[in-house]
Amino acid sequence: MTQKRAFAAFVASILAVALVAGCGGAKKEAAPAAGSSDKADAPKEIKIAFFNPLSGSNADAGKQDLDGVKLAIEDVNNAGGIKALGGAKLSLVVTDTTSDPKDAVSVVERTLSTEKVVAGIGPGFSNITLSIIPLLEKNRIPILVNAISDDITKQGYKYVFQGTPKGSMFGQTQVEFLGYLNKEFNLGLKNVAIVYENSAYGESTSKGSMDIAKNAGLNVVLYQSYPAGFTDASSLVTAIKNAKADVLFPVSYTNDAKLIINTMKQFNISPLVIGGGAGFLWPTIGKEMGDAVNGLISVGSWNWDSKNISSVPELAAATKRFEDKYGYFMTEHAGPEYAYVRMVAEAMEKTASADPTKIRDYLAATEFGGTTFGGFFQPGKAKFDDKGWNASVHPVMIQWQGGKPRTIYPAADATAKVELSIKK
Amino acid sequence: MLARYGKLGVVAVLLAAAASVPLFTDQQYLLNVLTMIFLFSALGIAWNFIGGYAAQLSLGHAVFLAIGAYTTIILFTRYHVTPLVGMFVGAVLAVAASVIIGYPCFRLRGPYFTLSTIAFGEILRILLLHYGNFTGGANGLNIPYRGEQPWNLQFDSKASYYWIMLAVLVLFYVLGKVITTSRIGMYLQAIRDDQDAAESLGVKTGNVKLTALMISAGLTGLLGAIYACIIGFVDPGSVASTTMSTQIALVAIVGGVGTLGGPIVGAAVVTGLTEVTNAWLGATRTGTSLTLYGALLMIIVLTRPAGLISLVDLIKWPKKSEKPTEPATEVTSR
């Protein structure tokens, strides 16, 4: 009879999976959260977990995050490790969360069960972040993320830290920048079109932009979401052309950004493009467009050459090391991840402990800045508020010049001037 | 004696073994994997009511899962309705959706039916994305962790979810047995073998198929609610996608379409495969687990279309014998 066999096969399969899963790290953790390694038995190796999608649709950004983290670990170890803990070296537990939130839960669960990590770094994507942060909260391991959704710090969690600007701030910065341009260059641009892809990133950053624009006296002639990964930007661009927009605020990842830009050229329209970050900032579009990328403007959550970085030799040196090692400039995904690792290292130095809760307390209480890597975040300092958000951070505007994005606004962070002449 | 009580006895022992696993380990990861296996087994059993017994290959079951999951989360996080109630609301809505979907789709056969289920799946996904104010759009909806709340199906340890899911699986299995041996089960069998012949014999195939779909949808909706509680997060891309629908169908197909034990084996194999490849190769060779899925599917179709559970048939089991002198014969049918 089938039932008997079914259950036999069933139990056999369970045992098989148990064996396999067990083999992957059979350390029976008493309570992974309470991992306490005091100075009394200083560890030789301290593990930090890296959580990001390295497969699926978000993999290209995930790789940027990974590169940032790897370099940070190298830098800390090359400088002697955590001296307060006897020179303990950092090591990385790389966890590919996949781009699917439910698989992410399983994968993160696995890492937390089988490895004793003191902190988690990443992810850069809101939906993955939201699905895994409950696990870190439950296990009392601090996690620092560079996803931008506002919801991340609305959960009331104590162990979650977001160092990057919130999505809702991007629209504000774009509009302010336009106002600044209008004033500086006497442009009188009033008609704006806001288009965004219906991904988590697109929705987060464009929410409220319409009201912000209207309040700034701009005329929103088009406000459209479009399906992420669409095959044809013609309809969108036709709508933009029809609306006679002078300025375009697009929010897209790489593929769509390319499509939109090329299609606008085909349709012979050239509104001033003030990109919404993501695809407009990453190396792929630079490679794709070659010299034609110069002049492209976008908002970004972070940039490698903001004044707070270029004016501090230790910080600038880190960005240079990154570029030398990986062959591309330190992106808005890589930078914050790098900084997070350094900040965790600092926490362990200052508290002389690798206890996750003590690390968390240090992160929550400290005002980072100056020459330490908390100063990576513009405007040169970082302090996490009681909800876990770095309240002093704000987005910056960049413009591609000489094949790299340069910070052009706000003035306090700018290291390059806007060049409108190269806009074609 | 083994022959008389054996069957039930073996099942009981195995069940007890499964139930006691959390008592021997508190490795959350292992418990999570097993819970997901149980969940997908149950999903496969639910899918089989329409995909296996009625032989209508649905690649749109994520619709029902999503309806169950979203309903539960929305009722819980926005209106503070406990998931224990929300799950039934979700199930009812899923059943309602199945009527809307079934009615036009059942006019179609074979690949047309499958294509139409895909279309409905995509329609729901697009709607979930579009009406973001209500559904959270691409950002999805999540259940914030607020500690242990058993009455809301929120638990700290995966062990609780493990037992709940095991119990649900057993329930579904029993339900499946009841239905397949009932009259409607026979009608489904007739339709699977030859729909036109069944029709000519007086079986109201339309009604029977629709009933099967409604059962399948309601059960899947319930599971959607449980999924929402276990994972704590939904977004259109993960619960309402064709990928999810394919995973549900895959479990049943790999295990054995139209059998009760099949989905269990299928879920164990498919989930086991995913976990193994993610664990060993995840950070280095991405895409491996899915490539293996694809290969597995093709291999199963070409070599063992009855599914992996048919392999179990090849094992010689001691038969319950009325005539003790009869030699054990190799079983040839499921």
Added chain:
Amino acid sequence: MMVQSIINGLMIGGIYALVAVGLTLIFGVMGIVNFAQGELLMVGMFLTYLLNQWLGLGIYPLFFVVTPLCFLIGYGIFRGLINRVIGKPDIYQILLTLGLSIFLINGAIMIWGPDYHSIPNTIKQAAWNFGGFSIPVARVIAFCVAAAMVWALNIVINKTEMGRAMRATAESREIATLLGINPRRTFAIAFAIGIALAGAAGLLMSPLFYVYPHVGQLFSNTAFVVVVLGGMGDVYGAMIGGLLIGIVEALSSVYLAMDLAQLGVFVIFILVLFLRPNGLFGRRTA
């Protein structure tokens, strides 16, 4: 705006048509719904990308290399896989081609990673602009080549020996065998042609899209809708269906909402399946 939208729709429609024609041919002749058609388009794109990198040949010259290559690949897939499920219940072929689709996408990810690649070319930004309307050049070329291929296909089907064999086998395998036609070989060739068309579509679209493993998925769903709309097995139907769907999509994005455009297409799909399952034209084979 309406006129421009219609032009946009026609241009993208031509591309949908090309993908759909292969699909409908395969279905018409051997009753197989190829869920992996989009992935074979992706294969065509990757081939173009790789050959461009290795040999330095331009995209359009590569047409004469990639298309025959895809024909061979199609033939191989038929002999190796599809052949074994002909005549079996539908579920077999659905699952087989589905498995193939998953395998191809993720195999590509395993080999080349999920990253986007693009083939350097100058044509991607070129367009003809007249009277306030724009038509991108790359799309026009794709449209024309697609039309030419469909026309050529129709000649093959109607005027050649092989074409007659395909039509006969589509009608009835038994009778075709009686007429001395080798059904398996006919199927193999029809399948190979269908795949060659998909691969060619991939090549034609490579100036316009990034090359990456999931790119075929963008076209799969729509291709199915087109095939059903035009009538399964009807090659001209697929062409016209493609154009129609392109226009519907373009107009829905403008008059409904951009992210609901796909919805419009699926709704039409269900309506057609429901009301006129034999397609708008009600014919069975070309």
